[in-house]
Amino acid sequence: MPGFEFFGAEERKHLQDVMDTGILMRYGFDGPRKGIWKAKELETAISNYFGCTHAQLVSSGTAALTTAMSALGIGYGDEVILPSFTFVASFEAVLSVGAIPVMVDVDDTLTLDPEAVRKAITPKTKCVMPVHMCGSMADMEALQSICSEHKLLLLEDACQSIGASYKGKMLGTIGDAGTFSFDFVKTITCAEGGAVMTNRKDVYLACDGYSDHGHDHTGVDRGADLHPFIGYNFRISELHAAVGLAQIQKLDQFLAIQKKNHAALKAILSTIPEISFRRIPDPVGDSCTFLSWMLPTEAITRAVVNEMKVQGVLAGNFYWFDNNWHYIRKWDHLKHSLTLNALSPEIKAAVMHHANKDFSASDAVMSRCVSTAIGLLWTEDQLVEKANRMVAIIQGVLHQQSVQA
Numbered sequence: 001m002p003g004f005e006f007f008g009a010e011e012r013k014h015l016q017d018v019m020d021t022g023i024l025m026r027y028g029f030d031g032p033r034k035g036i037w038k039a040k041e042l043e044t045a046i047s048n049y050f051g052c053t054h055a056q057l058v059s060s061g062t063a064a065l066t067t068a069m070s071a072l073g074i075g076y077g078d079e080v081i082l083p084s085f086t087f088v089a090s091f092e093a094v095l096s097v098g099a100i101p102v103m104v105d106v107d108d109t110l111t112l113d114p115e116a117v118r119k120a121i122t123p124k125t126k127c128v129m130p131v132h133m134c135g136s137m138a139d140m141e142a143l144q145s146i147c148s149e150h151k152l153l154l155l156e157d158a159c160q161s162i163g164a165s166y167k168g169k170m171l172g173t174i175g176d177a178g179t180f181s182f183d184f185v186k187t188i189t190c191a192e193g194g195a196v197m198t199n200r201k202d203v204y205l206a207c208d209g210y211s212d213h214g215h216d217h218t219g220v221d222r223g224a225d226l227h228p229f230i231g232y233n234f235r236i237s238e239l240h241a242a243v244g245l246a247q248i249q250k251l252d253q254f255l256a257i258q259k260k261n262h263a264a265l266k267a268i269l270s271t272i273p274e275i276s277f278r279r280i281p282d283p284v285g286d287s288c289t290f291l292s293w294m295l296p297t298e299a300i301t302r303a304v305v306n307e308m309k310v311q312g313v314l315a316g317n318f319y320w321f322d323n324n325w326h327y328i329r330k331w332d333h334l335k336h337s338l339t340l341n342a343l344s345p346e347i348k349a350a351v352m353h354h355a356n357k358d359f360s361a362s363d364a365v366m367s368r369c370v371s372t373a374i375g376l377l378w379t380e381d382q383l384v385e386k387a388n389r390m391v392a393i394i395q396g397v398l399h400q401q402s403v404q405a
């Protein structure tokens, strides 16, 4: 699943190129850098690989979301609709631009339920932000039609789904903008980094300036650049971009291994009739970083998770329902609006509103779901052994339940 499983000579080579010139910054120093532009090269590679006209590298996936939202003009008075199942970064980014996060239910795709999105639309809604969780996609056709009907922006958080596609288009390139994360556990990694992808030139130019203090990058040197608007520093370094460049060149290989291992694991788990799998709107587009499966009830799922823990099989299996970082149930810091600095009263009230909101539809799915991370380095024997141990545990719990019933 994560690219760090495959570090090697390629990463070292690109890093060495940067070390040889000593120019660790992505902008300027045109002479001394001797033609080495790793960030620019990676941006071109991203545009080519994923099929978008523009890519802007930044310092993290969270910074990519903040940058994209600013570039799309999302801010004070705007509501952004996003799913109850995501990483905390998604709502952090909404708050960072002074907008209001509106969390709504997910369905059995583990992503935004289009009907829940429809119901949450108000005159303040400005953007719908699907999060393509665990390597697979939201129902983009349904969300696109909602956005065009209500004239809303569509921003894809594709941080976890690098290399997945929907009906032939790469995730992250379908909406007005999309984001990737290259943090240490993502499909390709450069330690810390992210990207905004867009087919809109205005959005790209805004991202380019915003992520570098508002520099318009048209001056003859940095000091001569103009500052048409206020920005921040979300720059990526050449060292990080160098590692990213090595990793994107291996992405085809990562995806091929993931698909093979995912299919093998799914075939073995499918022998249990009580197991169902996450619904995937376009199965051929799944990047297969995870296999997400469901059992009939929360009680059975909890018993299985517990037994996997006891037998030491839990590593690499994620029960998101109890996870502090990926599901709304445990986000007490959000529900109590625990910020270090004061929020506007209006935003604070809107955020705290989530404490009493009904997420029973999400709970009904998430309480029965386990995601198994697909290893890139598994041997065939290791995969079969892992799968067989999982099957034995699941069958044991199901048998016990039927005896008790």
Ligand SMILES: *Cc1c(COP(=O)(O)O)cnc(C)c1O
Binding pocket: 060, 061, 062, 063, 086, 087, 089, 090, 131, 157, 159, 160, 181, 182, 183, 192, 193, 194
């Ligand atoms: C990892 C992740 C992010 C944030 O990326 P960072 O690079 O860690 O800041 C945002 N959204 C989702 C869904 C993620 O998984």
